[in-house]
Amino acid sequence: MNVPGLAIVLLFSYGPMAGMAIAFQKLDLTKGLFVSPWVGFDNFTYAFKLPGFQQVLWNTVFVTLMKIVVGLVVPIVFALPLNEVGRAAFKRTVQTIVYLPHFLSWVILSGIFLDVLSPSSGLVNQALGWFGVESIFFVGNADWFPYVLVATHSWKEFGWGTIIYLAAFTGISPSLYEAAIMDGAGRWKQTIYITLPGILPIIVLMATLSLGNVLNAGFDQVFNLYSPSVYETGDILDTMVYRLGLIDYQFGVSTAVGFFKSIVSLVLMSVSYALAYRFAHYRIF
Structure with a gap:
């Protein structure tokens, strides 16, 4: 029963990893993957010296950290x-x-x-106009764009996180709330001293x-x-990799940037799982 799933993983996940060799080659499409000349780390050196590479790296980290928070x-x-x-029905509907x-x-x-953020007919700018605020081109203004990414991503994904925390609430013993009520604690103090500490391991995880x-x-x-x-x-x-590879046809440089990103992500993921085990006793096996 495991063979079909294993075959798919090997074919589509591990098989394409052979293409990482392009990061160390000057790829010649007429010669193929393993016949093209090898250039060592030249593609990495070229990519890291690109004028906008450091800014792109900073943009990536800045946007991602804001999304995480x-x-x-x-x-x-x-x-x-x-x-x-x-009311359970209302809660499920929401x-x-x-x-x-x-x-x-x-x-x-x-x-x-x-459409919603359009400077001319968007609902957001129309609402801002009611308060005398001039129209803002949110997706065309470099100063606003990172925050638009964070806000729209949060709108799309916060429902998933909400379900996780609602499930975590069910693991808190009702007797703790009963004892708090007997001691005269209101909703706010129950939240501070029972609810939040109760879901703290999930937050850390x-x-x-x-x-x-x-x-x-x-x-x-x-994109x-x-x-x-x-x-x-x-x-x-990721968008830099797309432009270098599919727009500028610099396949070696594009693969080098993607390879760099994969190595850093692997290290960070290993650290994150170690921290999750250390502070939240989370294990993947």
């Missing part, structure tokens, strides 16, 4: 009051509504957000596991929302 805070803030709702965007692709959502994605700023989202006018703050490693 917001992705931890927003679900908790939303889950806490939702957990206090007594959960379903906020969870649905998780299943929508960025191809669809990007079109929606481009989610935070540490997120460290492995520091260089994954979200290619689908950025569908950005434009040359926001390259300065919106260009990330």
